[in-house]
Amino acid sequence: MALRVLSPHGRPSLEDSYYMASQWQLMRAKFRKHKLARFSLVLLGVFYFVAIFSEFFATQGLTSYAAEYTNAPPSKVRFRDAEGNFHWRPFVYEVEKQRDPETLRKYYVENPDIRYPIYFFTSGEAYRMWGFIPGNVHLFTAKIKGGAEDGSDLLGPLFPIGTDLLGRDIYSRIIHGARISLSIGFVGVIISLVLGIIIGGISGYFGGWIDNAIQRLIEILRSFPSIPLWLALSAAIPPNIPPLRVYFFITIILSFLGWTGLARKVRSKFIALREEDYVMAAKVAGCSDFRIIRTHLVPGFFSYLIVDVSLSIPRMILSETSLSFLGLGIRSPITSWGVLLQEAQSVQNVALYPWLLTPVFAVIITVLAFNFLGDGLRDAADPYT
Amino acid sequence: MLQFIAKRFLIMIPTILVISFLAFWIIQLPPGDFLTSYVAQLEEMGDTIDPQVIENLREEYGLDDPFLVQYWKWISGIVFRGDFGYSFENNMRVSMLINERLYLTIIVSLFTMVFTYAVAIPIGIYSATHQYSIGDYTATFFGFVGMATPNFLLALVLMYVAFVWTGNSLVGLFSPEYIDAPWSWGKFVDMMKHILVPVVVIGTAGTAGLLRVMRGQLLDELRKQYVITARAKGVGERTLLWKYPVRASLNPIVSTIGWSLTGIFSGSTITAIVLNLPTQGPVMYNALKSQDMYLAGGFLFILAILTVVGTLISDILLAWLDPRIRVGKEA
Numbered sequence: 001m002a003l004r005v006l007s008p009h010g011r012p013s014l015e016d017s018y019y020m021a022s023q024w025q026l027m028r029a030k031f032r033k034h035k036l037a038r039f040s041l042v043l044l045g046v047f048y049f050v051a052i053f054s055e056f057f058a059t060q061g062l063t064s065y066a067a068e069y070t071n072a073p074p075s076k077v078r079f080r081d082a083e084g085n086f087h088w089r090p091f092v093y094e095v096e097k098q099r100d101p102e103t104l105r106k107y108y109v110e111n112p113d114i115r116y117p118i119y120f121f122t123s124g125e126a127y128r129m130w131g132f133i134p135g136n137v138h139l140f141t142a143k144i145k146g147g148a149e150d151g152s153d154l155l156g157p158l159f160p161i162g163t164d165l166l167g168r169d170i171y172s173r174i175i176h177g178a179r180i181s182l183s184i185g186f187v188g189v190i191i192s193l194v195l196g197i198i199i200g201g202i203s204g205y206f207g208g209w210i211d212n213a214i215q216r217l218i219e220i221l222r223s224f225p226s227i228p229l230w231l232a233l234s235a236a237i238p239p240n241i242p243p244l245r246v247y248f249f250i251t252i253i254l255s256f257l258g259w260t261g262l263a264r265k266v267r268s269k270f271i272a273l274r275e276e277d278y279v280m281a282a283k284v285a286g287c288s289d290f291r292i293i294r295t296h297l298v299p300g301f302f303s304y305l306i307v308d309v310s311l312s313i314p315r316m317i318l319s320e321t322s323l324s325f326l327g328l329g330i331r332s333p334i335t336s337w338g339v340l341l342q343e344a345q346s347v348q349n350v351a352l353y354p355w356l357l358t359p360v361f362a363v364i365i366t367v368l369a370f371n372f373l374g375d376g377l378r379d380a381a382d383p384y385t
Numbered sequence: 386m387l388q389f390i391a392k393r394f395l396i397m398i399p400t401i402l403v404i405s406f407l408a409f410w411i412i413q414l415p416p417g418d419f420l421t422s423y424v425a426q427l428e429e430m431g432d433t434i435d436p437q438v439i440e441n442l443r444e445e446y447g448l449d450d451p452f453l454v455q456y457w458k459w460i461s462g463i464v465f466r467g468d469f470g471y472s473f474e475n476n477m478r479v480s481m482l483i484n485e486r487l488y489l490t491i492i493v494s495l496f497t498m499v500f501t502y503a504v505a506i507p508i509g510i511y512s513a514t515h516q517y518s519i520g521d522y523t524a525t526f527f528g529f530v531g532m533a534t535p536n537f538l539l540a541l542v543l544m545y546v547a548f549v550w551t552g553n554s555l556v557g558l559f560s561p562e563y564i565d566a567p568w569s570w571g572k573f574v575d576m577m578k579h580i581l582v583p584v585v586v587i588g589t590a591g592t593a594g595l596l597r598v599m600r601g602q603l604l605d606e607l608r609k610q611y612v613i614t615a616r617a618k619g620v621g622e623r624t625l626l627w628k629y630p631v632r633a634s635l636n637p638i639v640s641t642i643g644w645s646l647t648g649i650f651s652g653s654t655i656t657a658i659v660l661n662l663p664t665q666g667p668v669m670y671n672a673l674k675s676q677d678m679y680l681a682g683g684f685l686f687i688l689a690i691l692t693v694v695g696t697l698i699s700d701i702l703l704a705w706l707d708p709r710i711r712v713g714k715e716a
Binding site: 216219220222223224225226227228229231232233235236238314318321322325326328341344345347348350351354357360363364367368371372 | 400403404407408411412414415416529530532533534535537538541542544545548549647650651652654655658659669670673674676681684685688689691692693696
């Protein structure tokens with residue numbers, strides 16, 4: 001029986017459109033069915049957007065601090081003031097530090113005489129976006145317009161998550177840290193991916209002694225337990241180098257083992273695809289090795305690689321967090337989620353100021369979202385089942 | 386089979402040699418050495434040392450020798466005398482420190498592994514047989530969260546909870562009175578009390594991963610035709626589950642025991658540092674920070690060998706379970 005492409009009415013039926021759809025269309029349709037993965041994709045999109053424009057979303061700069069508000073709890077955002085009047089514009093009260101005469105522990109009380117309304121898309125602390133575009137617009141700021149003595153705005157204490165022991169706003173620091181934590185996984189995976197495709201491709205395409213040598217190398221590298229090896233390599237980063245170089249070194253260290261897994265996958269796919277007729281046809285037609293790899297082999301397994309990549313990024317993020325947590329990763333002044341958690345290392349601190357632990361949630365949500373995304377992509381990568 | 390194992394052993398020897406070389410090279414990477422950081426530390430405290438003394442020490446430890454000579458001294462000591470060198474910071478032989486710490490590392494790892502399998506396999510079976518039930522969704526949810534939470538974060542949270550509830554953060558593996566005591570029944574019981582937190586912390590990620598694998602494998606297996614046939618022939622549901630599908634789905638899990646053991650070794654490092662366990666993690670971390678190179682190198686080397694041995698065990702188990710592998714290698 002001949003394959004019917006069009007329905008009797010001339011319009012493609014539902015079933016026909018399935019057969020006529022391209023592979024990418026099928027993948028998209030399948031991915032769309034995975035609700036959690038779709039949600040994760042949107043969530044990660046938001047996270048990355050915030051990380052890219054972190055100066056705008058944060059209320060405080062990376063190096064600024066408010067010495068009069070150390071270890072302050074999360075600010076209470078109010079609509080109703082002390083007299084019971086309702087305000088459409090949310091506001092925070094001034095808080096003042098008090099000391100318990102018996103335990104000597106500091107605590108904060110609100111002062112209802114000073115009220116800071118919260119404005120959105122408004123000017124606040126000046127910054128340089130990505131280090132060079134000057135600006136001062138923030139997503140939100142609590143301030144009294146023209147309240148300062150020189151007629152400028154008086155910024156108020158709005159700390160959505162609280163502050164650390166230097167008076168730095170943790171919400172702002174999580175957002176600044178997101179730029180490092182989220183990008184390190186991405187950059188690290190891209191380095192691993194390039195290395196993996198090149199080395200795995202060479203290994204799988206040429207075979208013979210090259211293949212053997214590369215496989216032995218991979219086996220040896222994989223024999224090293226990952227975390228102790230990372231610790232050893234990070235300890236080798238010289239202490240007095242600029243933070244940007246530290247960042248660069250850390251990505252290299254994380255990719256040092258990351259590429260081996262990808263290279264193995266690429267190799268096995270290459271070996272499987274190498275025997276396909278269309279590769280033979282390309283060879284007969286006189287294509288160069290490089291051209292065959294680039295136009296015939298790599299697209300053949302790229303969807304599988306994407307799945308692997310989406311599952312490697314969270315692993316890298318976790319590794320960076322662990323290294324920074326131990327003080328062997330990213331160093332201040334730049335910050336990452338691991339650096340923030342390093343400050344939460346002492347249990348006594350956490351017990352007194354539990355909001356120091358909030359970066360934990362940023363890490364967990366990001367890693368979860370990447371895992372769900374990878375799950376959805378895995379289903380989509382093979383749309384014919 | 387014997388031939389296969391012998392062959393694998395022969396391949397291990399050059400691998401271990403290359404690993405030892407790489408380990409030594411990595412440990413030598415940081416600029417300077419233990420003596421320079423030691424001298425810097427003393428000078429910071431206001432002490433001065435006679436340069437001649439330092440010179441003598443450098444000579445004694447061979448710190449100015451070319452890299453290959455140093456490596457040869459190190460590896461020949463290990464191979465011929467079982468001597469891993471000297472720990473500058475602890476004023477002890479490295480082999481003694483390794484002995485002291487390694488067996489506790491192995492005890493904690495083995496307990497973690499038993500915990501992982503004992504929790505993951507039954508829940509995985511339940512999840513697969515009750516697919517899409519509330520229990521399955523709960524297990525799946527905790528599985529994903531467990532995989533997403535790094536060990537040390539869990540350690541932090543558990544320490545926090547323990548601190549809030551009991552005022553004691555449950556760190557360490559022994560109560561103070563037992564730390565230096567010889568082994569006794571009391572010490573053993575004390576260790577059992579303390580071991581729960583680290584075992585749960587180290588084991589969670591592995592348990593979560595294993596649970597997913599077990600559930601997926603068993604679901605695949607339950608859909609196979611032999612199960613349908615058996616059910617059609619009137620085999621009881623209990624036999625239908627335990628006789629073949631569970632066993633078949635355990636295959637890939639059993640054969641990766643070696644790898645999961647080494648994963649636990651590696652994963653316990655950071656947890657041990659956070660919880661201050663008397664295992665290899667904290668010692669290695671301090672050694673790396675103070676550039677105590679023979680100590681750090683010794684641990685890195687031992688851990689790498691354990692990984693190689695773990696892989697070997699996995700390979701042998703795989704070959705034993707799946708004849709295609711051993712036949713393929715022999716051909």
